[in-house]
Amino acid sequence: MSAPVSPSLSPSSSSSSVSVLGLGMMGSALASALLDAGHRVTVWNRTFARTGPLADRGAVAVKTAAEAVAASELVILCLLDNGNVREVLDSLGEEAAGRTLVNLTNGTPRQARDLAVWAGGRGARYLDGGIMAVPQMIAGPAAYVFYSGDEKAFGEHESTLAAFGGAQFVGADAGFAALYDIALLTGMYGMMIGVFQAFALARTENIPATEVAGPLTDWVGAMLTGARPWAEAIDSGEHLTDVSSLAVNHAAVPNFVETFRDQGLDPAFFEQLQKLLVRGIERGHSADGLSRLADLLKK
């Protein structure tokens, strides 16, 4: 079942009609960017009061999700999680038919694929997205969004979606945008947890975190230049190194566990790292570099 796009809702004009469902910090930034780009924007939020600032700027605020979906062929969803998205979509009648649903809510690849199936069953096209920006970055030069799913729908709406920043299509499998998103956020969380542990360690001796911030930024930045060579090693399966081996790191990590314990901090992060290093050595990879850890994570 696939309903034709009505001429009055044609996505091809430079000023499009777009509906945004979910006006939290991110949804509000997205709706605001669409208004700035000159689009006609309809907004809905579970808590209606949050529509106020956007309505003041010219958005049409509606009371139900069904009205918002009915208003535009292009529908952006940005809710807390995909359980909420599914709830909202299930509350609709026939309004989803003929619409392009662009779901920018954080979620898993499997959830994205399930939502694509849901949309297909209602005659809607589905794009999933992973936003690589915080709300304040939206529409700025560093912001971009990964999209996956219906490629034709992406091509038709790419110029409207450009209001948010760069738009990168990563595959017809609806789950791919979430996979890219989670991969990049995994790097971010890993970096953050490391940085916060460094600050926590400094604070155990009353060293101000601000004193460590400068050298830490330089060091982590310098180490990140390894990302591409590690990626090449992981893709090729060739992990031999002249930088530092699993054996060298296996000898050093107990010092981190001990220091954290001595300073009254939880050493769990380093205990997990040591477990991986032990696994690598037991499997005969002691001369390999740290890029081998990616393989060792496989269950």
Ligand code: FVH
């Ligand atoms: N903020 C960020 O930096 C990140 C950047 C990358 C992408 N994430 C994801 O974007 C989704 C929304 O995040 P957010 O920052 O806008 O989140 P909140 O400000 O907390 O707004 C949440 C909105 O979801 C609505 N909502 C919650 N539960 C329901 C529900 N059961 N039914 C309908 N809507 C619901 C909530 O409505 P209300 O509380 O105002 O009534 C907000 O509109 C998220 O996936 C991030 O991971 C943001």
